[in-house]
Amino acid sequence: MLFITLGRYIIEWAAVMKGNLNSISKSQRVQVQGSNKQSRRLLLCLTFGLVISAPTPARAQSEDPWRSANEMVFAFNDYFDQLLVKPVASIYGVLPRFARQGVGNFFSNVDDINVFVNGLLQMKFDAVLSDSGRFALNSTVGVVGIFDVATSLGLLKNEEDFGQTLGSWGVAPGPYIMLPVFGASNLRDSFGLILDTLFNPIQYQSDSSLRFSLFLLEEIDSRSSLLALDELISGNRYLFVREAYNQRREYLVKDGVIEDEFGAF
DSSP: OHHHHHHHHHHHHHHHHHTOOTTSOHHHHHTOOGGGHHHHHHHHHHHHHHHHHSOHHHHTTSOOTTHHHHHHHHHHHHHHIIIIIHHHHHHHTTSOHHHHHHHHHHHHHHHHHHHHHHHHHTTOHHHHHHHHHHHHHHHHTTTTTTSOHHHHTTOOOOOOOHHHHHHHTTOOOOSEEEETTTEEEEHHHHHHHHHHHHTOGGGGOSOHHHHHHHHHHHHHHHHHTTGGGGGGOOSOHHHHHHHHHHHHHHHHHTTTOOOOTTTTO
């Protein structure tokens, strides 16, 4: 959903704009948790100010030839979120934290399969060993991933997908696209999303009602974890989401190595 996609991007993009992520690995970044919520909110506010106050040429850096259509899809996604997804996620949020954490851990463990495959394709063999060990531990000792025992043993979560793999192979992102329901993307990552879906084992669950329920639960759990971010977004939200997405994808594809445009000053 729109805000699920947005929430995954804005915190990290704010930190990129702040210029303090170059020395942090992707696996380390995933470990940032609730203890620094206040600092992350501050960074978000600072980033928001940068977005709405930036001159037009700075905004034009994003390739967005289909902006009119994208904005219509954005409005649809936002309406759908406000009408259905957000209210359901708010109700889900009253469940005990340990229950919601277990749900999130389960889906994170499922995602580690895709992470492992893309690590192989990018020849990140150290990460592949960590990812395979992480999946094995959490799937067994962690009871199908409900408990994240691997992190406590130093096997940190990595973040890879087919969009990143294509980017590492030199495939350009192409124009920005706002997908119905799925949210922000680009041509490269839209194709990568199809491959990500094919490598998701939930997709092959024979019971269609269970398969749909799992996909729905994952979206609700993700949306619930991002409810606190809603109050931080105002102004031109379309531009905010677009630039947050593009900055974060560049960061991920380049493994955190971002060129500092102001480094000479």
